[in-house]
Amino acid sequence: MTLRRVFHLLLRSYGPQHWWPGDSPFEVMVGAILTQNTAWGNVEKAIHHLRANDALSPEAITASLPGVLAGWIRPAGYFNVKTARLQNFCRWYLAAGAFDALQRLNTSTLRQRLLAVNGVGPETADDMLLYAFERPVFVIDAYTRRLLLRLGLAHGEESYDKLRHAFEQQLGATRRQVALFNEYHALIVMHAKVRCRKTPLCRGCCLLRNCPHGRHEVGTARGD
DNA sequence: ACCCAGGGTCATA
């Protein structure tokens, strides 16, 4: 079972996902922070509050009182932590010259700059790189790890970057791969949301943490 | 009542 074949099976099962739901690159980045360990539906409510209060801009977010901003993003959970992260990120974003200046940096440099921002870890940075800056960077999340584990393509000890590099090397990492990476990550998330359906990939197992099927061997998947 | 969600940071050993 190759990573390319996994992609085609997922695409055949679920169809194109058309991520990321966001009107602008900046909105995508806000969403990337708000969705940390949080259901997307809750993030949408928070973003709606920001927009309704004309606060969906780096200037407005940095200018907001923390208590007020926390109230707006409340549905997204961890609102005190995320208030600090949003304001911290926006201060950095404005100081760096906003989107156009950042977009001129090469991917490796931009990734390092993003990771240096407190509150932005590997997955959040890669969400931004792929879905806001449209760079060929593969996003690894908990679902990706579980999927690889259950397909016998990973053991569970691999680092974030090792898995990311595996996807990028086997699928390629040029500009042409941006659309592929975009769909692939979205399809993995979709696959996790579909609970215990029979699809070519999961064979009846879902990707929930405690899915009883998760312990099952995937059988001949490795030799496919 | 429980489990989960499109993680990351910080303190501790």
Add this chain to the structure above:
DNA sequence: TATGACCATGGG
């Protein structure tokens, strides 16, 4: 470097 605690709302 490697765990553990912590953050917190909302849907199934």
